[in-house]
Amino acid sequence: MTFVDLHMHSTASDGSRAPADVVRAASAAGLVAIALTDHDSVGGLAEAQGAGVELGVRIVSGVELSAVEGDAETHLLGLHLGDTTVLERGLGELQEMRQRRGQTIVEKLVALGVQVTFEDVLAQAKDGAVGRPHIARALVADGWAVDVRDAFDRYLGAGKPAYVAKDQLDMAAAIAMIHECGGLAVLAHPGGAGTRERLTALLALGLDGVEVKHPGHSPGDTSRLRTLAEQLGLVVSGGSDWHGAADGPRTIGMMQVPEEWLARQDACVAARRRAPVA
Numbered sequence: 001m002t003f004v005d006l007h008m009h010s011t012a013s014d015g016s017r018a019p020a021d022v023v024r025a026a027s028a029a030g031l032v033a034i035a036l037t038d039h040d041s042v043g044g045l046a047e048a049q050g051a052g053v054e055l056g057v058r059i060v061s062g063v064e065l066s067a068v069e070g071d072a073e074t075h076l077l078g079l080h081l082g083d084t085t086v087l088e089r090g091l092g093e094l095q096e097m098r099q100r101r102g103q104t105i106v107e108k109l110v111a112l113g114v115q116v117t118f119e120d121v122l123a124q125a126k127d128g129a130v131g132r133p134h135i136a137r138a139l140v141a142d143g144w145a146v147d148v149r150d151a152f153d154r155y156l157g158a159g160k161p162a163y164v165a166k167d168q169l170d171m172a173a174a175i176a177m178i179h180e181c182g183g184l185a186v187l188a189h190p191g192g193a194g195t196r197e198r199l200t201a202l203l204a205l206g207l208d209g210v211e212v213k214h215p216g217h218s219p220g221d222t223s224r225l226r227t228l229a230e231q232l233g234l235v236v237s238g239g240s241d242w243h244g245a246a247d248g249p250r251t252i253g254m255m256q257v258p259e260e261w262l263a264r265q266d267a268c269v270a271a272r273r274r275a276p277v278a
Contacts, residue, residue, distance in 0.1 A: 038063065041091060041095070121135050213257050
């Protein structure tokens with residue numbers, strides 16, 4: 001059986017490896033296809049596609065959007081993206097918001113006596129969209145935190161002294177944005193919160209699928225989500241949510257997502273693109 005990994009990150013967001021290096025790792029792991037799904041960014045797709053052609057690994061164009069569902073933050077995967085013009089415009093606005101948020105967090109840290117600069121944060125983000133993980137890494141690099149978890153626990157997590165909420169899309173807008181790019185909107189790692197009631201409500205907004213296999217899911221979550229997907233007519237997806245670590249707890253290809261799941265997604269995309277416009 002051949003396997004794919006449909007949830008991976010690179011330095012285009014908060015991963016630690018360049019897009020081409022992610023593809024090289026996928027090739028070394030024996031994967032036949034991966035989806036690059038950087039947070040609120042499609043900036044790594046061109047590089048990944050080039051490496052994929054060279055190494056014989058299929059690259060599914062993707063993204064992981066942060067959206068709000070009620071009062072909660074939700075992550076939504078966009079897979080099989082075509083023309084990303086509309087998405088890039090919307091993401092550009094989100095990245096500007098993230099930049100301003102990062103600057104505000106740094107200002108809060110400085111007011112607390114933590115001498116970190118926004119330049120330190122940008123050095124961690126490189127060309128990626130600025131996020132709290134980059135600020136956490138800057139704190140570690142400058143000696144203000146023991147590790148990333150410590151930085152979140154003391155300063156950056158919700159309710160902590162330097163926390164700043166981020167502006168986000170609502171779920172309906174996020175799903176519509178993915179559809180405008182010809183992609184499939186897939187609910188990322190819902191875990192125990194992936195209930196029939198919730199999936200049915202999101203299906204009414206246009207949701208296409210659900211991530212069934214994910215490192216954060218228990219065997220019970222995986223079984224329940226797969227059953228619900230079949231009953232509700234949602235496509236199934238899965239991946240390691242790999243950010244580049246050489247060893248655990250998340251390793252590339254660890255979820256052993258069968259290539260057949262990708263084939264089902266391909267069929268769904270093809271059927272949608274053949275359907276007449278209303």
